[in-house]
Amino acid sequence: MECILLGSGGMMPMPYRLPTSLAVRFNGRIYIFDAGEGTQLGLKKTKIGIRGLNVLAVSHLHADHCLGIPGIMMLKAQIQDPEPLTIIGPPGIKKFVEQAHANLGFFLNFSVSFLEWSEQNSEVAYEDGKIRIIWHPLEHSRFCLGYRLEELDRPGKFKPHLATSLEIPKGSLWGKLQQGESITLEDGTEISPEQVLGQPRRGRHVAYVVDTRPSKGVYRLCQGADIAFMEGMFLPEHAEHAEAKGHLTVLDAARIAGRAGVRRAVLVHISPRYNNDELSLLAEAAKSRFEGAEMGEDFQVYSVPYPNDED
Numbered sequence: 001m002e003c004i005l006l007g008s009g010g011m012m013p014m015p016y017r018l019p020t021s022l023a024v025r026f027n028g029r030i031y032i033f034d035a036g037e038g039t040q041l042g043l044k045k046t047k048i049g050i051r052g053l054n055v056l057a058v059s060h061l062h063a064d065h066c067l068g069i070p071g072i073m074m075l076k077a078q079i080q081d082p083e084p085l086t087i088i089g090p091p092g093i094k095k096f097v098e099q100a101h102a103n104l105g106f107f108l109n110f111s112v113s114f115l116e117w118s119e120q121n122s123e124v125a126y127e128d129g130k131i132r133i134i135w136h137p138l139e140h141s142r143f144c145l146g147y148r149l150e151e152l153d154r155p156g157k158f159k160p161h162l163a164t165s166l167e168i169p170k171g172s173l174w175g176k177l178q179q180g181e182s183i184t185l186e187d188g189t190e191i192s193p194e195q196v197l198g199q200p201r202r203g204r205h206v207a208y209v210v211d212t213r214p215s216k217g218v219y220r221l222c223q224g225a226d227i228a229f230m231e232g233m234f235l236p237e238h239a240e241h242a243e244a245k246g247h248l249t250v251l252d253a254a255r256i257a258g259r260a261g262v263r264r265a266v267l268v269h270i271s272p273r274y275n276n277d278e279l280s281l282l283a284e285a286a287k288s289r290f291e292g293a294e295m296g297e298d299f300q301v302y303s304v305p306y307p308n309d310e311d
């Protein structure tokens, strides 16, 4: 599992920083969180390609998080037989995308479905055979959602001594059990994988939380995450802007990351007022509160470690 930061900025694209957008690549699929103006540039620059893109999750309807959606759809329409696209987001995302499509009249060769947040929905927004995506409201000047992508639990570790004690011959039967399949021995005994596997192992968890004040949702989404992409928009001396507009400073983000047990916190949605030379100041401030914090960088690839480094 890899996270590719397509942009790390806030508010608008700058020559030195694209709006915040995160691509998670896993099992041949790509899940994108937010698409502001220029996100397709990030896709091209990182050579991720668009073929695996099936899910686009949007935090909120501010331009720096959604203006790039039509461009992404047009890019996807350039490939042959693309798979359907699911767009997840706040109430109004469907109308926004459909009106853009109707007004611009661009070509689409794939179907698009929408999952809009509502009070009645469960915490799990989306699930395929490999991952689930959790959503939770945050506190911003507009309704805003944070996300957490969780790899589904993996089968437990294979215990060879148990297989031997059950007199299962080494070879293909061991392989089947390791992959979670039941087997039948020559004498007709059925063996289920649970008999030879340890406890299921937790998968890798990635949090994506931007454009919010410190709030319950931030903690919920970041709790124990293996990597968290969190807003760190301002230096502490500009905290009044953060408070007024509903954003996190680097100190807020670092403090929450530390308390929530995040392993690695990558701070994004950086204000355009800071150029790249000033990023070390933001990083220093963040690290003073949480050693595992760092500033995000456009086009950087972050591999997601397994919990407890067990693999």
Ligand SMILES: [Zn+2]
Residues within 6 Å of the ligand: 010, 011, 062, 064, 065, 211, 269
């Ligand atoms: Zn924003």
Ligand SMILES: [Zn+2]
Residues within 6 Å of the ligand: 060, 062, 140, 211
């Ligand atoms: Zn916003």
